Amino acid sequence: MTEYSINVSEVEELQMTSKLVELEQMFTRAQSTIMQGGSVYLVRQNADGSKYKFDELTTEDEIGNYKETVFKYL
Numbered sequence: 001m002t003e004y005s006i007n008v009s010e011v012e013e014l015q016m017t018s019k020l021v022e023l024e025q026m027f028t029r030a031q032s033t034i035m036q037g038g039s040v041y042l043v044r045q046n047a048d049g050s051k052y053k054f055d056e057l058t059t060e061d062e063i064g065n066y067k068e069t070v071f072k073y074l
Contacts, residue, residue: 001037001038001039002033002036002037002038002039003033003038003039003040003041004029004030004033004038004039004040004041005040005041005042005043005051005053006026006030006040006041006042006043007043007044007045007051008042008043008044009044009045010026011023011026011070014026015070015073015074018074020074023070023071027063027067027070030057030063031060031063034057034058034059034060034062034063035060039056039057039058040056040057040058040063041053041055041056041057042054042055042056042057042066
């Protein structure tokens, strides 16, 4: 099974700089992963560079809701 990770810090940075194209590309890859039966993980990077998964999205509805939340703040 394939998986795709979305770094939440990167999403926040793209939101602050209003980089819509990059956000759309990220969500297109995430939706493609889910449609192929994979999972999308939301990860956060610590100051020491380590990453940890804190949420898993496995349906189109879940990724759609997350995308809606992200774009709501633009």
